[in-house]
Amino acid sequence: MGAAHFGAPATTGLTKAELTEWACRWLAAGNAALTFTGPVPSALDIPLPAGEPVSHHQDPPLITVPxxxxxxxxxxxxxxxxxxxxxxxxxxxxxxxxxxxxxxxxxxxxxxxxxxxxxxxxxxxxxxxxxxxxxxxxxxxxxxxxxxxxxxxxxxxxxxxxxxxxxxxxxxxxxxxxxxxxxxxxxxxxxxxxxxxxxxxxxxxxxxxxxxxxxxxxxxxxxxxxxxxxxxxxxxxxxxxxxxxxxxRYEIWQRNKDPKNAKSAAEVDAESTTWRHKSTQARLTLTPTRLMTQTSGKTRTILLADVDVVGDHSCGGISLMDYRGRTCDLNMDEWKAGKKLRRKLLEAFPPEIIRSFSEE
Known part of the structure; x- marks a missing residue:
């Protein structure tokens, strides 16, 4: 309780193709149950396709002590x-x-x-x-x-x-x-x-x-x-x-134990790109495997592979949520060349985890 803070699950961003795929997978005879408060009507006839057996995977707990x-x-x-x-x-x-x-x-x-x-x-x-x-x-x-x-x-x-x-x-x-x-x-x-x-x-x-x-x-x-x-x-x-x-103490931004090594790794990565904050000395660096922020000599990192959902806000902002439910919001207006930053961030993640977020 209390870990995730990502707002609504972005149902307004669902596409027709996604809804159709969901219905074909889950609306099957082996995955449906009806309940009644009285006798079942004799004329009841709700044919559903047999469908594929649905497996239910349960992840192990992430926290095991008080x-x-x-x-x-x-x-x-x-x-x-x-x-x-x-x-x-x-x-x-x-x-x-x-x-x-x-x-x-x-x-x-x-x-x-x-x-x-x-x-x-x-x-x-x-x-x-x-x-x-x-x-x-x-x-x-x-x-x-x-x-x-x-x-x-x-x-x-x-x-x-x-x-x-x-x-x-x-x-x-x-x-x-x-x-x-x-x-x-x-x-x-x-x-x-x-x-x-x-x-x-x-x-x-x-x-x-x-x-x-x-x-x-x-x-x-x-x-x-x-x-x-x-x-x-x-x-x-x-x-x-x-x-x-x-x-x-887990946060989506993880501190690097050796910031110098993290910085040199970013510099040797030919595909890395850096943006500067408009009003502070902070920098944001994107590589093929991670997003890094450098502030006052401290480097913090989000591994792209840890991100499970990307929120693409209609106002232009980007939200990231990792597999533990930790989140961060990035306001593109705060960064120089923010439109390019937004485009590069969206390109860095698989399309299936990107959801459109309405501000209504």
């Missing part, structure tokens, strides 16, 4: 990997504990938004979004983590368990209709080959769950904690160390 991410988004977000069967109950119980301590007791947040997303057959990602005003961001950061670790040590309160139980039973407990979100999740689980509990199993679990069980689950999951934090707010190193978090 980590702090500096985000361009405001506020604080807490993220955990938890067992899928109890993800919703755990999420609601944590939401209650955070509201009780950070809103009702301390008055430093307004609300807690919570989400769960299935990752595989066993695990789901649990996200809790806290929304303090900016001056309360650091206290929210500290108290949010302390609240989670306090629950790990002392256990969930019975009120939190009752609140989680009530929330899930309300969502699933209507006799005359099955909630749409539950049906959607059943369809998704089927398409991914995942097992899923039926509605009654979920209701039974909500009815019988105990504080000790949820606490044990959280205790086993706390090692996957990731905290996203508003990067515009100053946070001391002591705060980070004191809470036992690693700092994710």
């Amino acid at each position: 980590t702090l991410i500096k985000s361009q988004k405001q506020g604080v977000a807490l993220s955990l990997l938890v067992p899928s069967p109890d993800a919703d109950l755990l999420c609601e119980a944590l939401r209650y504990e955070l509201l009780a301590r950070l809103r009702h007791d301390s008055g430093i947040i307004y609300s807690v938004e919570n989400f769960t997303t299935a990752i595989d057959n066993d695990q789901s990602q649990l996200d809790l979004i806290l929304d303090p005003v900016r001056q309360n961001t650091v206290p929210t950061f500290r108290e949010g983590i302390n609240t989670l670790r306090g629950v790990v040590d002392a256990g969930f309160s019975e009120d939190a368990v009752q609140s989680a139980r009530h929330a899930l039973m309300t969502e699933l407990g209507w006799d005359d209709y099955i909630p749409q979100d539950h049906l959607d999740q059943l369809a998704i689980d089927t398409l991914f080959g995942r097992s899923s509990r039926d509605r009654q199993e979920l209701l039974d679990r909500a009815t019988n769950v105990a504080s000790g069980e949820l606490t044990k689950i959280l205790r086993a999951s706390i090692g996957s904690l990731i905290v996203a934090f508003d990067k515009s707010v100053e946070l001391s190193k002591a705060d980070v160390r004191g809470l036992g978090l690693a700092m994710d």
Whole structure:
């Protein structure tokens, strides 16, 4: 949570050919599921082509220890990997504990938004979004983590368990209709080959769950904690160390350990081109393999192969996003010969990763 800051996925830039290719690949009998809140109509006939079997690749995690991410988004977000069967109950119980301590007791947040997303057959990602005003961001950061670790040590309160139980039973407990979100999740689980509990199993679990069980689950999951934090707010190193978090210092611009070597490599590359900033001493150098910026004797680099999406803005700017979701925006008006820079940048990347971005 909090890593990517790239705006909308540029659906306005999709072409007819791309949409047709997508439909031919994905709208196939082996990759479609229908859900109904009542009996299936006898006259239903939706023929779909058999299509090719669709493989679902899952990338390994990029972060494997409790980590702090500096985000361009405001506020604080807490993220955990938890067992899928109890993800919703755990999420609601944590939401209650955070509201009780950070809103009702301390008055430093307004609300807690919570989400769960299935990752595989066993695990789901649990996200809790806290929304303090900016001056309360650091206290929210500290108290949010302390609240989670306090629950790990002392256990969930019975009120939190009752609140989680009530929330899930309300969502699933209507006799005359099955909630749409539950049906959607059943369809998704089927398409991914995942097992899923039926509605009654979920209701039974909500009815019988105990504080000790949820606490044990959280205790086993706390090692996957990731905290996203508003990067515009100053946070001391002591705060980070004191809470036992690693700092994710990865940025799309990577510093070269030996700037002299990086500079000489660019100079010997006959195909490199350099642009100068209009109002500073900064320089931007583009080679066939990397984009480099030199400022005050320091060189930073983006490897072109790491870039997954290029945003071609209608205003003339260029945005780059790498495989980790880190981004940068380049304003062509700030650079001498900016039109040539823009053209060379777009030519440096495969056409299939370049998306048109509207400013509307």
